[in-house]
Amino acid sequence: MDARQRGITIRGDSVQLSFTFQGVRCRETIPMPPTKTALKELALKLQAIKHEIRIGTFDYFRHFPYSKKAKEFRKTRPDLYTIKEALINWLRRNQAKLQKSTLQDYNSAIYYHLIPIFGDLTIAELTAGKVKEWLSELPCSNKRKGNILIPLRQAFEELFHDEVIDKNPLTRVKNLPNKTREPEPFTQDEIARIMNELTGQAKNLIQFAFYSGLRTSELIALRWHDVDFENNRVFVRSAYVRGQLKDTKTKSGKREVTLQPQAKEALLNQHAFTGKQNEVVFHDPDTNQPWRNDQPIRKKIWIPALKKTNIKYRNPYQTRHTFASMMLSRGEHYMWVASQMGHKDWGMIIKVYGRWIPQLK
Structure with a gap:
């Protein structure tokens, strides 16, 4: 069986691997000379990839960390896609339609509050309990807490509607009641x-x-x-x-x-x-x-x-x-x-x- 039939194509001083993942034909180029040893190693790599795809454990990003496709497919894996990635991607998609002051508020909420606390967690790891516990210790008004949560709520709402997650944990986190300041009018x-x-x-x-x-x-x-x-x-x-x-x-x-x-x-x-x-x-x-x-x-x-x-x-x-x-x-x-x-x-x-x-x- 030649290299092309095995899903391996030689392209000058590099080798291209071809496989199908989630119904999408994927081609990834490996920058290495196509020696016999290299081709054997790549054949084993391709075999491992296809096996992982069959059993549902394939992590595109681990195999091809610099691939554009890897970043796209990572978004479909709540066990791999981090909250930091989700928030940054959500902000990039929506910033054009936000007013400047709103964008400043969201940037502050994301980079000053949300990413430092939740950024390293994967989407699947976030729970309502973790958010509530954090809110209980956050030293600001209830209104401010609600505003800080807006980007996180909207990012998870998009993930839910895109069927990346089956349940949105933020629906179990209610905004805390605002304490209305008593009017003190002047005489x-x-x-x-x-x-x-x-x-x-x-x-x-x-x-x-x-x-x-x-x-x-x-x-x-x-x-x-x-x-x-x-x-x-x-x-x-x-x-x-x-x-x-x-x-x-x-x-x-x-x-x-x-x-x-x-x-x-x-x-x-x-x-x-x-x-x-x-x-x-x-x-x-x-x-x-x-x-x-x-x-x-x-x-x-x-x-x-x-x-x-x-x-x-x-x-x-x-x-x-x-x-x-x-x-x-x-x-x-x-x-x-x-x-x-x-x-x-x-x-x-x-x-x-x-x-x-x-x-x-």
């Missing part, structure tokens, strides 16, 4: 004291925050073409997240907000600073450049103002809670308030702000 006296400490663009920004209910990321992305003074409204279409301009978080987040008198006053005052030659409404007064995230606002404006007034510190998000509580206290319908704040679920308004709704008292 009218506190708002007045804060406003008295601010001037110019800083005052306009914080006043608009208190009386519009916008998130800080939405405030700093507001553009003058989003402002409709004639019809007393602004359109919330985008947000700055980690220095990147992106669409609002949800479809309900893209909304029309009615201008309260104090919010309109803040915009009219701000127009003198940025309304003529600038696209973005709110600028850092020190640089006269648009804000790119909330940290400088917190450090340069918010914290100093609260310290000077000796008001108990609450984060800038409480301006949003203040808006909601004010609107509800004066009798505005909770569904209207939900639409103003960009909530698709008005039930959350009742849950979080129920004590400010007169008809529920």
Whole structure:
């Protein structure tokens, strides 16, 4: 029997082995001179490969570690395919359709949390118990834990749908309940004291925050073409997240907000600073450049103002809670308030702000 008939083909100074695995015709080239000894060794190797294929123990990667086919076939072996490989491959396949900030979050979750803990395990070795035990010791909020798990959940979901695994252990791992921070809205006296400490663009920004209910990321992305003074409204279409301009978080987040008198006053005052030659409404007064995230606002404006007034510190998000509580206290319908704040679920308004709704008292 010649070499070709045995599945061995001589190609110059190398030898090609041919075999069928999982219904696919495979050809792998071995870079070695086709001496009689070499051909005998390769015949035995090919015989071993075919035997392993018959009994279901063939590991393509072990025989041909540098083969492109090996990497593809390895994905079909949950007892060989590592979680590190699965996560990296999942991220590579999906990164083009992810927003930049989301991609940064997933990279952080994969390389900082998931791979160091689970990366060396094979797909088959991961259990719900291992994930739950790790989560119980992870020093961060339940919301953050849920976000870290997203890439792992989605990678395993794909493996399940591709029939690489018969069961997805992540379906047995429920996200832990988020602890909603209790709203601590500012009183009218506190708002007045804060406003008295601010001037110019800083005052306009914080006043608009208190009386519009916008998130800080939405405030700093507001553009003058989003402002409709004639019809007393602004359109919330985008947000700055980690220095990147992106669409609002949800479809309900893209909304029309009615201008309260104090919010309109803040915009009219701000127009003198940025309304003529600038696209973005709110600028850092020190640089006269648009804000790119909330940290400088917190450090340069918010914290100093609260310290000077000796008001108990609450984060800038409480301006949003203040808006909601004010609107509800004066009798505005909770569904209207939900639409103003960009909530698709008005039930959350009742849950979080129920004590400010007169008809529920």
